[in-house]
Amino acid sequence: xxxxxxxxxxxxxxxxxxxxxxxxxxxxxxxxxxxxxxxxxxxxxxxxxxxxxxxxxxxxxxxxxxxxxxxxxxxxxxxxxxxxxxxxxxxxxxxxxxxxxxxxxxxxxxxxxxxxxxxxxxxxxxxxxx
Amino acid sequence: xxxxxxxxxxxxxxxxxxxxxxxxxxxxxxxxxxxxxxxxxxxxxxxxxxxxxxxxxxxxxxxxxxxxxxxxxxxxxxxxxxxxxxxxxxxxxxxxxxxxxxxxxxxxxxxxxxxxxxxxxxxxxxxxxxxxxxxxxxxxxxxxxxxxxxxxxxxxxxxxxxxxxxxxxxxxxxxxxxxxxxxxxxxxxxxxxxxxxxxxxxxxxxxxxxxxxxxxxxxxxxxxxxxxxxxxxxxxxxxxxxxxxxxxxxxxxxxxxxxxxxxxxxxxxxxxxxxxxxxxxxxxxxxxxxxxxxxxxxxxxxxxxxxxxxxxxxxxxxxxxxxxxxxxxxxxxxxxxxxxxxxxxxxxxxxxxxxxxxxxxxxxxxxxxxxx
Numbered sequence: 001x002x003x004x005x006x007x008x009x010x011x012x013x014x015x016x017x018x019x020x021x022x023x024x025x026x027x028x029x030x031x032x033x034x035x036x037x038x039x040x041x042x043x044x045x046x047x048x049x050x051x052x053x054x055x056x057x058x059x060x061x062x063x064x065x066x067x068x069x070x071x072x073x074x075x076x077x078x079x080x081x082x083x084x085x086x087x088x089x090x091x092x093x094x095x096x097x098x099x100x101x102x103x104x105x106x107x108x109x110x111x112x113x114x115x116x117x118x119x120x121x122x123x124x125x126x127x128x129x130x
Numbered sequence: 131x132x133x134x135x136x137x138x139x140x141x142x143x144x145x146x147x148x149x150x151x152x153x154x155x156x157x158x159x160x161x162x163x164x165x166x167x168x169x170x171x172x173x174x175x176x177x178x179x180x181x182x183x184x185x186x187x188x189x190x191x192x193x194x195x196x197x198x199x200x201x202x203x204x205x206x207x208x209x210x211x212x213x214x215x216x217x218x219x220x221x222x223x224x225x226x227x228x229x230x231x232x233x234x235x236x237x238x239x240x241x242x243x244x245x246x247x248x249x250x251x252x253x254x255x256x257x258x259x260x261x262x263x264x265x266x267x268x269x270x271x272x273x274x275x276x277x278x279x280x281x282x283x284x285x286x287x288x289x290x291x292x293x294x295x296x297x298x299x300x301x302x303x304x305x306x307x308x309x310x311x312x313x314x315x316x317x318x319x320x321x322x323x324x325x326x327x328x329x330x331x332x333x334x335x336x337x338x339x340x341x342x343x344x345x346x347x348x349x350x351x352x353x354x355x356x357x358x359x360x361x362x363x364x365x366x367x368x369x370x371x372x373x374x375x376x377x378x379x380x381x382x383x384x385x386x387x388x389x390x391x392x393x394x395x396x397x398x399x400x401x402x403x404x405x406x407x408x409x410x411x412x413x414x415x416x417x418x419x420x421x422x423x424x425x426x427x428x429x430x431x432x433x434x435x436x437x438x439x440x441x442x443x444x445x446x447x448x449x450x451x452x453x454x455x456x457x458x459x460x461x462x463x464x465x466x467x468x469x470x471x472x473x474x475x476x477x478x479x480x481x482x483x484x485x486x487x488x489x490x491x492x493x494x495x496x497x498x499x500x501x502x
Contacts, residue, residue, distance in 0.1 A: 039156075039168060039171060039172060039365075040171050040172055040173040042433060042455045042462075043431070043432065043433050043455075043462075061484065063433050065172040065173065065365060065369065065454060065455055066167070066172065066365055066368075066454075068433075068435070068484075087431065
């Protein structure tokens with residue numbers, strides 16, 4: 001879609017998260033499309049402590065000025081770290097969804113789930129169809 | 131290309147629909163209308179109104195003309211505020227109340243001429259209000275006209291509003307007092323220039339014909355640009371009015387709420403004579419209000435929203451009617467009703483946010499008041 005950025009080297013989900021893989025670790029965030037749809041992000045709730053996350057299940061809440069939304073985990077695993085900077089500066093997600101707006105780093109527990117992730121071409125096709 | 135609401139009915143469009151599309155607005159359904167919620171960012175538009183100026187399309191609102199020798203007597207019967215005190219070209223804020231005191235709608239009434247008044251009502255209530263007014267007009271010598279479809283309305287709000295508007299009109303805007311209006315030409319277009327607004331800033335609401343409002347909109351955006359004027363949508367309109375603690379119908383006001391509970395006793399004048407709901411409102415005041423509208427600020431992290439429950443420890447004491455981040459006051463704020471005993475600034479309460487009780491404090495209203 002015009003004007004939005006979806007990097008080639010990432011994987012994606014239909015609930016608009018991105019995944020950056022690094023061995024058995026994954027960094028997770030939301031896509032440029034997602035932050036654009038949400039508008040100004042004013043609040044985020046993430047698993048701030050080490051805890052499990054599960055494939056296709058809610059891991060947090062994100063709020064824009066007008067609305068609240070759930071964050072859905074692309075993969076199962078355990079939280080290694082969460083981006084605490086987003087507590088005071090959630091707007092980083094709007095400004096830099098793939099870098100400063102990263103949300104979680106997890107240790108992947110079920111590598112078979114990687115097959116469910118979308119390539120950038122599949123994600124872009126999915127966006128076109130919405 | 132026509133948007134539809136959940137029931138599949140076509141949404142209504144104001145005369146500025148194409149302008150919103152061209153500006154890249156995100157459109158949403160509001161009260162049966164397809165309206166811009168934002169053009170760029172709600173936060174940016176909100177801040178622009180507080181520091182420079184914003185332009186709002188409010189053409190979806192309703193306008194009714196009430197004329198004839200019985201107009202004043204009829205309006206005095208219809209609303210709790212004292213219409214007799216309106217000078218020519220002056221306006222007041224009031225409600226349509228049921229016999230039990232519940233609010234049918236809130237509205238402005240302008241005294242345009244001898245025996246001639248303009249009522250301005252909420253977009254979502256146009257049909258309901260017209261039917262109500264018509265039903266209660268029996269026995270009064272008046273004509274009632276629904277002028278909504280023929281009327282365009284734009285709100286120019288912010289500290290730069292007067293600077294932007296003055297070169298376009300011969301009306302001396304610095305002499306136009308708050309809650310007064312003046313007919314005049316704005317860029318050659320016949321208008322009613324009203325010193326009113328819903329943002330808490332200085333500003334003007336401009337009424338003109340539906341056929342000319344697009345030209346007026348485009349002219350204002352053009353001349354206002356160098357003064358920082360931006361188009362602003364319903365998203366910013368809501369955060370602005372929330373900071374100013376203005377009521378929004380279906381949130382702070384509805385048919386189960388009376389104006390006294392909503393903190394609007396200043397608009398209710400039982401001494402002026404009888405009106406629909408007078409007895410109930412006098413009784414309500416005499417008995418003591420059981421609940422009152424309050425403002426609250428979140429103390430712990432979290433955004434409070436309309437509908438969330440308010441607690442004092444284990445006991446629910448009320449609920450929010452509106453809530454959002456306040457971009458100027460830099461707090462998450464809300465309005466709501468609580469039991470009267472708790473309706474005191476400084477009281478610590480908790481808001482249930484997704485099942486978690488989150489600390490908040492009741493505060494004095496408004497949250498924001500502009501420097502004059």
